[in-house]
Amino acid sequence: MSNYVAPLKDMRFVLNELAGLGEVAKLPGYEESTPDTVDAILEEASKFASEVLDPINYSGDQEGSNWKDGKVATPKGFKDAYKQYSEAGWPALPFEAEYGGQGLPKLVATAVEEMLTSANMSFSLCPLLTQGAIHALILCGSDALKKTYLEKMVAGRWTGTMNLTEPQAGSDLALVKTRAKPAGDHYLITGQKIFITYGEHDMAENIVHLVLARVPDAPEGVKGISLFVVPKFLPKADGTPGERNTAKCASIEHKLGIHASPTAVMVFEDAIGYMVGEVNKGLSYMFVMMNAARFSVGLEGVSIAERAFQRALAYAKERLQGKDLVQGGKTVPIIRHPDVRRMLMLMKSQTEAARALAYVVAASMDVAKKTKDQRQQAFVDLMIPVVKGWSTETGIEVASLGVQIHGGMGFIEETGAAQHLRDARITTIYEGTTGIQAADLVGRKIAREGGVTVKGWLAVLKSFDQELSKSKNADIQALRSRLAAAAQAVSESVEFILGAASKDPNAAFAGAVPFLELMGITAGGWQLARAALIAEKKIAANEGEKGFYETKIITARFFADHVLSQAPGLAATVTQGAAAVMAVPEEQFLAA
Amino acid sequence: MKVLVSVKRVIDYNVKVRVKADGTGVETANVKMSMNPFDEIAVEEAVRLKEAGVVTEIIAVSCGPQACQETLRTALAIGADRAVLVETNEELQPLAVAKLLKAVCQKESPQLVILGKQAIDDDSNQTGQMLAALLGWSQATFASKVVIADGKAQVTREVDGGLETISIKLPAIVTTDLRLNEPRYVTLPNIMKAKKKTMETLKPEALGVDVAPRLQTLKVSEPPKRKAGVKVPDPKALVDKLRNEAKVI
Numbered sequence: 001m002s003n004y005v006a007p008l009k010d011m012r013f014v015l016n017e018l019a020g021l022g023e024v025a026k027l028p029g030y031e032e033s034t035p036d037t038v039d040a041i042l043e044e045a046s047k048f049a050s051e052v053l054d055p056i057n058y059s060g061d062q063e064g065s066n067w068k069d070g071k072v073a074t075p076k077g078f079k080d081a082y083k084q085y086s087e088a089g090w091p092a093l094p095f096e097a098e099y100g101g102q103g104l105p106k107l108v109a110t111a112v113e114e115m116l117t118s119a120n121m122s123f124s125l126c127p128l129l130t131q132g133a134i135h136a137l138i139l140c141g142s143d144a145l146k147k148t149y150l151e152k153m154v155a156g157r158w159t160g161t162m163n164l165t166e167p168q169a170g171s172d173l174a175l176v177k178t179r180a181k182p183a184g185d186h187y188l189i190t191g192q193k194i195f196i197t198y199g200e201h202d203m204a205e206n207i208v209h210l211v212l213a214r215v216p217d218a219p220e221g222v223k224g225i226s227l228f229v230v231p232k233f234l235p236k237a238d239g240t241p242g243e244r245n246t247a248k249c250a251s252i253e254h255k256l257g258i259h260a261s262p263t264a265v266m267v268f269e270d271a272i273g274y275m276v277g278e279v280n281k282g283l284s285y286m287f288v289m290m291n292a293a294r295f296s297v298g299l300e301g302v303s304i305a306e307r308a309f310q311r312a313l314a315y316a317k318e319r320l321q322g323k324d325l326v327q328g329g330k331t332v333p334i335i336r337h338p339d340v341r342r343m344l345m346l347m348k349s350q351t352e353a354a355r356a357l358a359y360v361v362a363a364s365m366d367v368a369k370k371t372k373d374q375r376q377q378a379f380v381d382l383m384i385p386v387v388k389g390w391s392t393e394t395g396i397e398v399a400s401l402g403v404q405i406h407g408g409m410g411f412i413e414e415t416g417a418a419q420h421l422r423d424a425r426i427t428t429i430y431e432g433t434t435g436i437q438a439a440d441l442v443g444r445k446i447a448r449e450g451g452v453t454v455k456g457w458l459a460v461l462k463s464f465d466q467e468l469s470k471s472k473n474a475d476i477q478a479l480r481s482r483l484a485a486a487a488q489a490v491s492e493s494v495e496f497i498l499g500a501a502s503k504d505p506n507a508a509f510a511g512a513v514p515f516l517e518l519m520g521i522t523a524g525g526w527q528l529a530r531a532a533l534i535a536e537k538k539i540a541a542n543e544g545e546k547g548f549y550e551t552k553i554i555t556a557r558f559f560a561d562h563v564l565s566q567a568p569g570l571a572a573t574v575t576q577g578a579a580a581v582m583a584v585p586e587e588q589f590l591a592a
Numbered sequence: 593m594k595v596l597v598s599v600k601r602v603i604d605y606n607v608k609v610r611v612k613a614d615g616t617g618v619e620t621a622n623v624k625m626s627m628n629p630f631d632e633i634a635v636e637e638a639v640r641l642k643e644a645g646v647v648t649e650i651i652a653v654s655c656g657p658q659a660c661q662e663t664l665r666t667a668l669a670i671g672a673d674r675a676v677l678v679e680t681n682e683e684l685q686p687l688a689v690a691k692l693l694k695a696v697c698q699k700e701s702p703q704l705v706i707l708g709k710q711a712i713d714d715d716s717n718q719t720g721q722m723l724a725a726l727l728g729w730s731q732a733t734f735a736s737k738v739v740i741a742d743g744k745a746q747v748t749r750e751v752d753g754g755l756e757t758i759s760i761k762l763p764a765i766v767t768t769d770l771r772l773n774e775p776r777y778v779t780l781p782n783i784m785k786a787k788k789k790t791m792e793t794l795k796p797e798a799l800g801v802d803v804a805p806r807l808q809t810l811k812v813s814e815p816p817k818r819k820a821g822v823k824v825p826d827p828k829a830l831v832d833k834l835r836n837e838a839k840v841i
Contacts, residue, residue: 005606008624037787040665043626044778052777089780102784545622 002314004054004307006046006115009548012039014356017534018527019107019363027370030105038108045112048088049119052081057120060260061419065201067252072200072262078123082203086156091127095134099150106369110299110362114355117303121423122260126159126198132293133160133210136227140277140285148235149208159204163193163211163230163266164286171436173283174221178213180228180273188270189213189230189247195430199264200249206241207232209266211273212282219280227282228273247271257422290431291384295365297431298387299358301395301424305351308402308420312347315406315415316340334405342562343405347398349559353524354391360527361387378453382445383523389437389513390520392427399424438512441519447501447508451494458494461487461526468529473536475557479529482560486522489571493518496575510581511574518570525564532556595638595647596702597672598693599631599654601663602713611814618812627663630708632670633768636775637738638706639671646740649673651700655692657681661791668786669778675791680803688803690722695799697727702763704745709734709767720767730760734769
């Protein structure tokens with residue numbers, strides 16, 4: 001089995017050349033993010049990921065978390081790994097110094113998060129959910145709540161969860177039924193929540209549940225939902241965990257993937273909770289955090305893709321089958337065969353494209369946060385559903401190709417290839433399915449603002465086309481025409497969506513997912529083209545590693561011909577395919 | 593008590609080393625470099641001694657090009673208090689490094705110098721011993737346990753026949769073996785703190801040391817490739833091959 005090795009070369013290239021780490025480090029408060037410090041952080045994080053988290057990934061999947069009498073035991077090694085993770089100070093990386101954090105940019109946090117997730121996605125979910133809970137408390141918690149919880153959560157000693165879903169309330173949170181009854185300075189929470197990641201576990205001394213619930217007489221629907229903190233152990237006056245709260249884990253789910261991550265059914269029976277922010281504003285608080293959470297899940301797509309690629313590559317280099325098509329002779333490693341190569345290139349190019357887009361969006365998040373630049377924020381908002389939806393769909397495709405390269409061995413658990421596909425499968429579902437992302441993209445991010453931001457981005461592509469036109473490289477020129485065609489496809493699709501949105505919403509939304517894919521491959525192609533152009537300059541200036549830069553150009557060219565080339569077809573689906581989606585009468589679906 | 597730790601920047605142990613086409617050395621351009629693992633053990637030991645209250649200050653020293661600053665930053669992140677770079681682009685051989693370290697020792701007067709027993713690039717295993725000789729200090733090489741008390745170091749050494757425990761007077765030189773300790777993972781706060789610690793740069797000339805190489809490298813080549821094995825029909829043929837072809841029995 002191959003070991004995870006962080007792709008530091010590509011990460012550094014993306015951070016420095018595409019995402020503009022240098023510019024981010026100029027923003028007030030991010031001065032510490034100098035190249036040498038970021039390098040040291042990447043090195044240490046990669047060591048931790050490879051040496052501590054990767055070795056318990058496969059065993060964690062095989063063993064899974066186990067529930068007994070309300071308690072959950074995580075797989076062997078997880079508790080100790082979590083202890084090391086928090087003692088090394090990693091949970092504090094993105095948070096402000098006043099809560100004990102290191103205040104580093106989202107861009108740096110993104111690279112670190114990718115490594116942890118690649119090495120062990122199940123493990124990484126605990127810190128991920130904790131981060132979300134911390135953000136919620138920072139954003140809208142009272143000073144008292146901040147004082148009681150934040151420092152311990154930032155230090156990783158207490159973990160956090162998000163309790164949104166109920167059996168009848170999944171994508172539609174308007175249907176939340178959990179009740180919160182006022183009782184003096186607190187509330188008594190009663191109800192059942194499902195799909196609660198790390199809702200119960202043995203890795204930390206306390207668990208801080210953030211729970212959506214309704215107070216008595218709250219308005220119906222989304223406008224009547226409030227947010228509460230419900231700790232597993234009620235903090236004593238000195239801040240240490242005290243009495244056990246009546247928030248219990250009734251069971252954990254048996255799942256397709258992420259076996260080591262316990263997915264809890266939580267039952268609250270008059271559990272003591274404290275309101276976060278104002279009454280009935282719970283859902284809007286959740287939406288503010290949603291960007292961060294969706295971005296992180298998009299990054300999971302990149303992470304799993306990278307891991308699956310590394311495993312498939314190692315196998316393709318060592319598995320001997322068949323002869324070289326041209327040279328004949330001895331049996332060769334399967335990496336020599338064109339179709340295996342094609343699959344590896346599909347994996348590599350799409351992973352790099354998705355990584356580049358995610359990091360560029362992370363950098364925009366940093367800029368938007370520090371400069372309050374509305375256009376940057378609008379770009380982030382536009383791209384979040386793309387990063388989430390496209391990168392996770394790509395993650396599944398890449399993990400599936402990884403299985404394919406392994407042949408029959410990929411279908412057998414021992415090679416580890418299947419785990420990545422099973423783990424990846426949740427990423428297009430949680431934090432909003434791909435369909436929800438596409439609807440968000442088409443409805444909220446494009447139609448509602450008349451396409452201003454997406455057209456602004458298309459203008460950026462247009463001026464970038466001018467830059468590309470100056471290149472003397474034949475591969476880059478081929479790439480340029482593909483990218484121009486893709487931009488044209490996006491443009492036509494946007495016009496169609498804007499036209500249909502109010503007149504015929506079903507038509508606008510029927511092609512939402514193909515449109516999201518179109519946006520993804522175009523944005524990914526844009527980043528790979530930027531990379532190719534930079535690589536061309538580096539080669540001309542005789543700077544750095546020639547082989548790496550030449551490969552960047554070839555990878556971009558491959559992506560253009562094998563992935564970006566689908567853009568016009570996707571546009572045809574978006575603009576012409578809607579009618580047939582809704583045309584079949586519902587009763588015909590029932591006919592056998 | 594002050595302790596001085598030397599750290600060397602070497603090709604990372606995970607990298608498959610390639611010999612340069614012209615046979616003058618190994619390829620280091622665009623190759624991942626990191627701290628010599630034995631030196632990491634040395635820094636870790638110094639930090640443990642400090643945590644135990646035995647040591648008050650740890651100075652990390654590296655000799656070589658400017659890029660060694662990265663290696664020193666790692667030492668600072670593990671827990672060294674400050675760093676000294678003796679900067680030179682000359683090829684440094686053990687004797688030159690020992691002389692440079694001697695000069696730094698005379699400047700800093702540490703009671704203890706901890707070095708890796710050897711560097712994984714040239715495997716010389718000489719610098720610590722040479723430094724002890726140049727300073728006229730006691731030495732304990734290949735340490736797997738170090739206890740400091742009453743102006744002495746009790747050091748358990750890994751020798752061919754097993755373990756040997758000796759007691760040496762301070763100031764002294766200790767070189768580390770693999771089992772002395774297991775280096776910790778560097779923590780994020782310590783990476784950030786390392787930035788703010790001082791790093792002094794000295795030049796060999798200022799220390800009055802001539803670092804010119806005394807040994808000349810004639811040729812560097814890859815180890816011979818392993819040949820494919822053969823199947824022998826029976827034990828008799830095997831014994832015959834071992835006796836007459838391999839000439840090992």
